[in-house]
Amino acid sequence: MDLIFLTELAINGALTGLLYSLFAIGLVLIYKASSVPNLAQGGLTMLAAYVVLALARDVGMPLWVAIPLAALLMFGLGFGIERVALRRLAGRPVIMILMMTLGLDIFLRGATLAIWGGTSRSVELGVGYDPLLLGDIFISRIHLVGAAVAIALFGAFLVFFRSRTGIKLRAIADDYMASWSVGISVERGVGLSWALASVVAVAAGVIWGEIQGVDQALSLLLLKGLTVAVLGGLDSILGAIIAGIILGIVENVGAEFLDPLVGGGSRELIVAAVLILTVMIRPHGLFGRHDIERV
Amino acid sequence: MSIQEKSEALPILSMNSVEVLYDNVMLAIKGVSIQVPRGDMVALLGSNGAGKSTTLKAISGLLKAERGRVSRGEIRFDGTDITEMLAQKRVEMGICHVIEGRRVFEHLTPDENLTAAAPMSMSRSALNAEKEKIYTYFPRLAERRNSAAGYLSGGEQQMLAIGRALVTQPRLLMLDEPSLGLAPFLVEEIFGIISQINRQEGMSVLLVEQNALAALEIVSEGYLIENGRVVMHGTAEALKANSDIQEFYLGGGEGTDFHNVKHYSRRKRWLS
Numbered sequence: 001m002d003l004i005f006l007t008e009l010a011i012n013g014a015l016t017g018l019l020y021s022l023f024a025i026g027l028v029l030i031y032k033a034s035s036v037p038n039l040a041q042g043g044l045t046m047l048a049a050y051v052v053l054a055l056a057r058d059v060g061m062p063l064w065v066a067i068p069l070a071a072l073l074m075f076g077l078g079f080g081i082e083r084v085a086l087r088r089l090a091g092r093p094v095i096m097i098l099m100m101t102l103g104l105d106i107f108l109r110g111a112t113l114a115i116w117g118g119t120s121r122s123v124e125l126g127v128g129y130d131p132l133l134l135g136d137i138f139i140s141r142i143h144l145v146g147a148a149v150a151i152a153l154f155g156a157f158l159v160f161f162r163s164r165t166g167i168k169l170r171a172i173a174d175d176y177m178a179s180w181s182v183g184i185s186v187e188r189g190v191g192l193s194w195a196l197a198s199v200v201a202v203a204a205g206v207i208w209g210e211i212q213g214v215d216q217a218l219s220l221l222l223l224k225g226l227t228v229a230v231l232g233g234l235d236s237i238l239g240a241i242i243a244g245i246i247l248g249i250v251e252n253v254g255a256e257f258l259d260p261l262v263g264g265g266s267r268e269l270i271v272a273a274v275l276i277l278t279v280m281i282r283p284h285g286l287f288g289r290h291d292i293e294r295v
Numbered sequence: 296m297s298i299q300e301k302s303e304a305l306p307i308l309s310m311n312s313v314e315v316l317y318d319n320v321m322l323a324i325k326g327v328s329i330q331v332p333r334g335d336m337v338a339l340l341g342s343n344g345a346g347k348s349t350t351l352k353a354i355s356g357l358l359k360a361e362r363g364r365v366s367r368g369e370i371r372f373d374g375t376d377i378t379e380m381l382a383q384k385r386v387e388m389g390i391c392h393v394i395e396g397r398r399v400f401e402h403l404t405p406d407e408n409l410t411a412a413a414p415m416s417m418s419r420s421a422l423n424a425e426k427e428k429i430y431t432y433f434p435r436l437a438e439r440r441n442s443a444a445g446y447l448s449g450g451e452q453q454m455l456a457i458g459r460a461l462v463t464q465p466r467l468l469m470l471d472e473p474s475l476g477l478a479p480f481l482v483e484e485i486f487g488i489i490s491q492i493n494r495q496e497g498m499s500v501l502l503v504e505q506n507a508l509a510a511l512e513i514v515s516e517g518y519l520i521e522n523g524r525v526v527m528h529g530t531a532e533a534l535k536a537n538s539d540i541q542e543f544y545l546g547g548g549e550g551t552d553f554h555n556v557k558h559y560s561r562r563k564r565w566l567s
Contacts (some may be wrong), residue, residue: 034485038307090360091360091361129373164410164415165415167403167407167410167411168411169409170400170402170403170407170411171403171407171408171412173402174400174401174402174403175398175400175401176360177357177360177394177398178394178398178399178400179358179411180360180382180383181355181357181382181386181391181392181393181394181398181461182386182391182411182412182459182460182463183382183383183385183386183387183391183414183463184383184411184412185383243524270523289402
């Protein structure tokens, strides 16, 4: 196997990985502000893609209007989810909140199926399918665009979490009770994190919808997104980016070697192995916060 | 009496026969009435589980987070009825509760801990000035302002928890067991700073303590709570001189033979 082919595999793997990161950033946002893993992020991403399509196809808006408008709607929806579904659960065991997010995910899948049907639709971003040639290496344009969006969001949230509002969100994740005691509105903070994660879902939904079509299968991105988030450390946005790149490369290069041996399907195996090994060997991931224990 | 004098006579906090229910069944305090005069320091003394922390949570509104509620009585802050008010609103009004067990934001630095507590209405320069003021009160914190708060020592964490409360600009500062698990010299240092803040800023303080000896040194009056009821109230001097208090809370008195214990229980029943 020659080096150029390997490089091509690695680069395209890294780009795909950054698209996983794009998805995982939504998970990290909510975890960072409420210490809850959001199992509905897949459903939100799928819904966001449907909303963009509904605005663009059914209402007839141009995409550059439909996407920001969808982001605005999803932002509101994020606050709505906190108000309706999560507020009454604040302070309850995490497992109940986890089940609630799982229920939300199933609900969103069912609702989109009922409203828009199960036929896959395409976003038609107009990015172009002919690959970019970098020397001898082929690179997919849409992957490049998605990776750029992921990096841009990474930068934006890096700044956000150093702002006063961002610091308050991190405080909420650390200790609900202490946050209440100094007058931080935990409810509004959690709502804001869901709203921001829903906006991230629009970005992920549009890019992934363009790549694999918009249907219920989009919500299954959760599995890879969760793997990336866990490997990165669940509450680290930098971790999500780096873990995405690592997972993408391992998956792409590994599958190339393993697929001939096992007769295909090794991608899923590799992802599962990464998730299981992370939890076994390094439960707080590459960059996750440790539980601080003083001696 | 002029209006000015009248408002000065009005206690900053008054709690009238307050009853607290947890989960709608468990009665945690049974008609507690206490008052904190403006600018004064008051101690709530009593043993474990007597209802001291519950009393503070009823005042700060944190009861709700633990599925508790005030089922009878009323709480007034600066004349306003706050019995049903949201915790966040009470902080805005000027009540800040330093909860038991320090509970700093462990993964944030001390500097970020202070930022997190600052109301959004506070300007950046006001926040910086406030931080500098807190660092002058607690110079130990200034040295470690940029390392994770979870790695601070117990004393430093307690100082940070108090500093974090000060950022909210309270008029009534409530401290729940600030001496818990700290070395005596640290307790002395922290209590010294609390009374300094009380003198310099005229901030009223309600202090919950098991360490009655240390508490009675700095407060002007105290309440003794037993079994969810106030069983004694008096000036710090009177409480220090009281033989029951000496025996059970200050570790002094004339020995603890069975006769005295019975005498005390009888007194307690009679008082409540």
